[in-house]
Amino acid sequence: MRTPFIAGNWKMNKTADEAVAFVNQVKDALNAIEGVDIAFCPPFMAIPAMAAALKGTKVGVGAQNMYFEASGAYTGEVAANMLTPFCKYVIIGHSERRQYFGETDETVNKKINAALASGLIPIVCCGESLQQNQAGVTHDFVSGQIRNGFAGISAEEAAGIVVAYEPIWAIGTGLTATAEQAQAIIGGTVRATLTELYGDETAQQIRIQYGGSVKPSNVAEIMAQPDIDGALVGGASLKPDFVELVKNSV
Numbered sequence: 249m250r251t252p253f254i255a256g257n258w259k260m261n262k263t264a265d266e267a268v269a270f271v272n273q274v275k276d277a278l279n280a281i282e283g284v285d286i287a288f289c290p291p292f293m294a295i296p297a298m299a300a301a302l303k304g305t306k307v308g309v310g311a312q313n314m315y316f317e318a319s320g321a322y323t324g325e326v327a328a329n330m331l332t333p334f335c336k337y338v339i340i341g342h343s344e345r346r347q348y349f350g351e352t353d354e355t356v357n358k359k360i361n362a363a364l365a366s367g368l369i370p371i372v373c374c375g376e377s378l379q380q381n382q383a384g385v386t387h388d389f390v391s392g393q394i395r396n397g398f399a400g401i402s403a404e405e406a407a408g409i410v411v412a413y414e415p416i417w418a419i420g421t422g423l424t425a426t427a428e429q430a431q432a433i434i435g436g437t438v439r440a441t442l443t444e445l446y447g448d449e450t451a452q453q454i455r456i457q458y459g460g461s462v463k464p465s466n467v468a469e470i471m472a473q474p475d476i477d478g479a480l481v482g483g484a485s486l487k488p489d490f491v492e493l494v495k496n497s498v
């Protein structure tokens with residue numbers, strides 16, 4: 249069975265000091281919740297201090313991005329092996345990275361390979377815009393993101409990757425896809441595409457999160473869907489009632 253996985257994507261919020269103060273406030277309560285994997289993905293500057301604060305707890309740390317080259321003249325970038333001492337996870341291809349920082353399916357593919365080579369678990373994001381949703385091209389677009397992102401990735405590697413389906417129109421807008429809408433794409437497009445690529449046995453092992461305005465009040469309904477294994481949570485992971493959200497997910 250796939251262990252549920254709730255991850256907080258803090259985006260560009262909280263200094264290192266604020267991050268440590270926050271996790272010190274919630275870590276014991278989160279550590280006591282069984283049957284779910286939990287992680288926070290803070291800005292780079294907070295990662296080492298957070299990893300130290302969360303040591304010995306079940307709460308993991310992830311990065312929000314990384315570069316695919318191992319080292320070199322890439323001003324401003326961070327390599328996978330710089331994250332490995334502190335992080336278990338790395339978010340790859342978030343829609344905000346694609347929208348504002350020029351990420352493509354090709355860079356996503358390179359980053360997945362680099363993350364795996366350094367022993368990080370990629371959380372690979374996909375999802376359509378409002379315009380694409382309204383034009384009825386969601387299935388083809390999201391399926392294409394998965395196919396291109398996973399190009400050349402073996403079944404064995406794919407089994408350990410986490411996919412996050414985040415419809416762009418539901419991110420930070422308060423608009424949530426209904427649990428049924430999320431299930432329809434996560435089951436009928438994301439897992440279906442992974443089944444075409446890798447077969448049923450592998451596709452059934454891959455954890456798929458939903459992201460987009462997940463809150464303590466709607467997480468249970470989302471998690472009740474058969475193909476939804478977790479959530480990638482933005483705004484609601486910055487507040488202490490994230491503990492309630494995680495409790496309500498199991």
Ligand code: 13P
Nearest residue numbers: 257419420460461482483
């Ligand atoms: P919100 O939960 O704030 O809508 O953000 C979702 C998201 O983008 C997580 O990666």
